[in-house]
Amino acid sequence: MRIERTFSDPQAIARAIVAVAAAATIGWTTGNPLAGAMLPVGAFICSIGTLLSPVWHRAANASAMAVAFSAMALLGALVHSSALLFLTSLAVFAFIAGLCRTFGIAPGIRGCLAVIGLMITGDMAPDLHEGLIMAGWMSAGTALAVGTQLLPPYGLRYPAQRRTLSALYRALARASGASGASMPTQPFIAARHALGTLPRSTRPAAAALFGLLGTAEQLRRTMESVGWMNRTTGPTPHDDDVSQVLTDISRTVSTGRVQDTAATVWERLDRWAQSSSAASAERLVALLREAQRLGLLATNNRIGDAFEPNAEVPGLYSGTSVLARTASRLRGELNPHAHLFRHGVRLAVGVVIGELVGRGIGTWGGWGLASHGFWVALTTMLVLFPDYGHTMARGWGRSVGAILGGLLAWALSLADWSHGELAVASVALAAVALLTLRTGQLMLNLWLTAWLVFLIHEVGGFPAPTAWARAADTVVGAALAMAIFGLWPTWSTHRVPDVLSEWLRIFDRLLPEILTGYTAVGVGDPLAIDELRSTSRQIREQLHATIAQVESEPAHRRSVWNNDQLIQIQAEVDQAARYAALLSEHRPTTPPEAIPEFAELTDPVHELVGALARAAAGAHPVPRGTLRAAVDGVLDRAREQHPQQPSAEHARRRALDLCSEMTDTLENLAGIIATARR
Template identity: 55%
Template sequence: MGWWSSWIEVGRDGLRVQRAFAAPSAIARAVLAVLFAAVLGLVLDDPIAGSMASVGAFICAIGTMVGPLRHPVVTALGVAVAFSAMAVVGALVHGRTWLFLLLLGVAAFAAGLWRTLGVASGIRGCLAVVGLMITADLAPGVHGGLVMAGWIATGTGLVVVVQLLPPYDSRFAAQRRALAALYRSLAEASVAAGPAALSGSAPFTAARQALDLLPQFSRPVAAAMFGLLGEAERIRRALHTVRLMAPADGNREALAATAQVLGDISRTVATGREHRTPEAVGALLESWAAASPVRGPRDLVARLRQAEQLAQRSTDERLGDVLEPPAEVPGLYAGTSSVARTARRIQAQLRPQSPIFRHAVRLAVGVVVAEVIGRSIGGWGGLGISAHGFWVALTTMLVLFPEYGHTVARAWGRAAGAVLGSLLAWALSQPHWSPGGLAVASVVLAAVSFATLRTGQLMLNLWLTCWIVFLIHHVGGLPGPTAWARAADTVVGAALAVLIFLVWPTWSARRVPGLLAEWLRVQEQLLPELLTGYADVGATDWAAVDALRARSRQVREELAVAVEQSHAEPAEQRCPWSGAQLELISTQVSAVAGCATLLAEHLPLTPQDTVPELTELVDPLHEHLTALARAAAGAETVAPGALRSVFDSFTARSGLLAETSEGSEGSEGSEGSEGSGSDDSSDGPDSSDSGTPGRALALSTATVDAVESLTETIASRDRPRRRHAAA
């Protein structure tokens, strides 16, 4: 996909209208805050008070509705304080151009770094910077700017107040939504075709992030939710085990029953009211587990029962029950202070190679340049506000994202929406409006903006531009053509944002080799550590394994995001692999990660389970993964098949293959038990039967196969370029 086709394809995404809306209660509260601000202006007969309070209420309400993970009162208070404080600073530096530009650059850089905490946090940081620009640009003077900042603070305070009004969500509503989505994804994966449906980690990451936001004093009360996260991990492993079993008619019916149980757990967690699964479904699962010759179904049913109990304890009437810290998520449950955790995450981005750091620098430079250009443009020959630059800078700041696809899509959507919104605002500016009619129209336009907040940049900016231009036009007594100046400012700001990104880009595809190499460096420690654990009971350093698995998941998620974002980028900016090869790499990385999970789940529990012969693979596997990491980064090449050759020699020499053949019947039964790692001690003899060497050999064979498949794809990194050169 070349540059032009990339622009067209991404532009379509930017112009797409989605059927996604905020919660009706959140929209109602936002509209109510803007209504209170408009009524305040009417009562005081002060258009400036009404308009600035409306602006404060509007922007603060948007900050509250974007990615609501914390309690709405906490979010609204944080946005209100930040936006109001920046408005005061903007008023104080009004007329001091160089000081204002310096502060603007610093504030934009901080907002860019705040993107480390997520997209919603980055947008809230940008909204705070908007407060700085409004009073610095629009205020008639320092005193007038402080008056404007005071009314803005009043509007943000109204947003905080309306969050205290009913109806009220259940306690820990954001955490409930994330956990409910997690169990809903497990329900869908349990009946989906193929084991790949279980490889997605996004719902797990979202649930962990939501729980991570809870303050330390709230965690004992929410211990059941932490337990549900741990059980979700175990359920996924058990499902993975069952999905690897030989297909059988009974499995399909049992997996459908499993999906129903998981769906009921999801509804219980989401609503805070218990949704019981029919007894017939439970009886079906129990009989299925009892009839199974392997451990996987029994582990799955046990995990489902535990998750049901935790879901019941998470309901409103039982939420006060304090549980022990869940064993699966001890570090998350214990946690650290949110301030220290946030500071550590931001500090980790303070390096030139970090895409977030580059985004922050790009944002700071872009916003300052856009402000200077906006002020230089002036009033567009009488069509706009003289010496007014914040609209260009605002557009540049809200369009610039760390990724190419999002930046270009937002530029298309925001520019098109602004043009259409300006056309509508120009039409609305033609008739004469009474103060009451102006207030009503302002509230209606704001309400439509809130309703379309999550439908895409096109619809949002259509109504947002219409609302702000309509408000400024009538309050400031500006001529009707001002609407066209705002559209022109938006187009200039959007084009400038794309240009700045292309001057100093952060291509996602180019991050793939480095992320893949980093993930392989984690595996070169994790997989040998797991194989060493088969030599003796307790030989595994579980603290090291847990740390490595956490790091592996984090890098794998970053790699998956980079691969997904790379599809929107022009082919000229691709890494050495094609788009199809990148998708194959993602699949193969998930396969290797799944093998590591199964190796960990079946580490020996008794001396009879040990398979000391596997330690012969530790050094060859470590050396191969080390070389593969360097090959992924482009430092050397690795020939596929080398690890397979070593493994074939090992199996022939160790005698495991012959032992497996003698116990083939037991081996076939144990192969399906690759999975959940239950803590139960009553699993029966299948965990230590004669099939243990066969299971260990099957796991090591699957691991070698997965690593060799990944090696083959990595080794093909230069083939597309050679074919292109030959052509």
């Protein structure tokens, strides 16, 4: 029931309102009631798609939404005459919409919005001819929404990518003073995803943005190294200066206007780097200067080939294409045991049941619209989410909002409205609905229900009490979605062992790759390490989200670990990933820094971390101390070697200590996994 104070981009909202206003105006001038209803609906739904966390250019995003919605509306008109074809199509495309959650919440909601086009014409059109006319008017409305995306102001290129990079550098600025703390992972994942959606042909023009991401990766590792050493030496006195530089870079990237950092800040940082005995301090300042240079490059809308970031962002800038990566992620979910596959099946079944229940309800004693279950099915589809918390929150929020919106629409329908007044009132209600899009389900559905019910009643000439039927349909659809989740749940509580096991399997591949890089200079595959670390971050983010959802679920009492143990698991996983990042960052650069003894660790580490992954999934636990016993002898022999150069000795000692502490972390994780209640 929470109401959030979160609003979309004001310019994006303004364009959406202009599209709806233009659609209503055209519908009013035609004098055609059907055009007056369908044009704003098409413009409104397409505009919603442009407000949901876009990662493409706004015109491309709106065009994709318009094509998908229009195609679904046309299909609905074609299958309208056959209930079997309509329900089959509805199930298939609802399943596809559920799979769209593979790419995030926003793509999943966009998929559901597209399916609404199928439901409108397939459910509400009286015949094929009228259905095609409805689809045509809605398509014209989506075209208006696309056209408004071409209106000024135009701003900088790659706005979504700039937003994520700006948020990334702000996150680094906040974390710069937390010595020894783990850096955030979500901003890196969001930035990589946003840049990864750019087609390869357009990437040279965004080269500086890719470079900023690569530099942020290196800054993260270097800052973690400084923070790790500060556990004994205390926090650096220049944390505020580092934070100021990162904040200025963030503002430069987001606004396209240079935010100069004061010269005195750079002077203090240079003196610190020169006086510090740690190479990480000098490297940190050098990376800050490089990030500042790239930020200046990014202020130019025509960057061209000014920067070639292949080395800084291995595997992303010149890696696999967007289509190949999309297909790869989808293949991972096309498994009957996959979480989102089951969600897609559940969504398909739920929407079909919602449609049948809506048709079975009939007219609510003359107050509803006969022979269709559109509103019940729509509510079921928009409420049913992959997790318990979102499903229940959306169910209650939409139900209460629909009741309040129905009351408002009923009150408005008591007055006599002229055709022009109706158009103005319709635009006003749609504008408020767009403004409250991201403030919570209660506020959104209040204004959305009021707008749609008011529009349908006034244009269609239905009696005022039908407002109550719309609210009742929403309550039924929300209750149905919550009941379906309760009867056919996908509990995050039960997913924790699987997600933890998946992360350990990735870590099982990553750690030997990193250790191999210490056996000699230049050994190891940086591209493989980068890809594995990227995958590790994504799975850790899934683990964090899954653990966060556990506490609100009724099934948490049957969790194999209690809440305290789940928090410990999350902390140990983050700590292990942090040590891996530090080891990866400080691979040997000169022969004396190499640790050939690490070659003896790759096989036992691979075997034992793999066994730990299997234990997390339910196999026999790994006895505590097993990994420590395999590692200690190798580390002791490596410590007996003393190179003559002090810098090489320091680098070796740091790597050995990191390896030892990582072993302690994995041993702690093994101990927690062994306590699982099976």
